[in-house]
Amino acid sequence: MxxxxxxxxxxxxxxxxxxxxxxxxxxxxxxEKNLAIKALYHSTVADDGPYMKEYQALDRQHGE
Incomplete structure (x- = not known):
């Protein structure tokens, strides 16, 4: 991902x-905001985080 x-x-x-x-x-x-967003990604999305499935669904929509 x-x-x-x-x-x-x-x-x-x-x-x-x-x-x-x-x-x-x-x-x-x-x-700064960009680094904070990336830190939030690593803590809540990456490695089976609680928002991983939602992130993946949004990523698929974004790619279409």
């Missing part, structure tokens, strides 16, 4: 808890 900022942004926009987590990562770790 590959990382896509566009797909990840769609997933974040669909889930308030991911949006809140993104804000938390940015403030606590002092990361």
């Amino acid at each position: 590959r990382y896509s900022k566009t797909v990840m942004t769609k997933l974040i926009n669909q889930h308030r808890d991911l949006h809140d987590e993104l804000k938390k990562i940015k403030s606590e770790m002092g990361l």
Whole structure:
């Protein structure tokens, strides 16, 4: 599975808890938005994360 900022942004926009987590990562770790999104991907999507299936479905839609 590959990382896509566009797909990840769609997933974040669909889930308030991911949006809140993104804000938390940015403030606590002092990361810029793009790096925070990538960190969120690795913690919630990659390696059988709780949002992996939704991410994959969005990725398929994005690729069509």
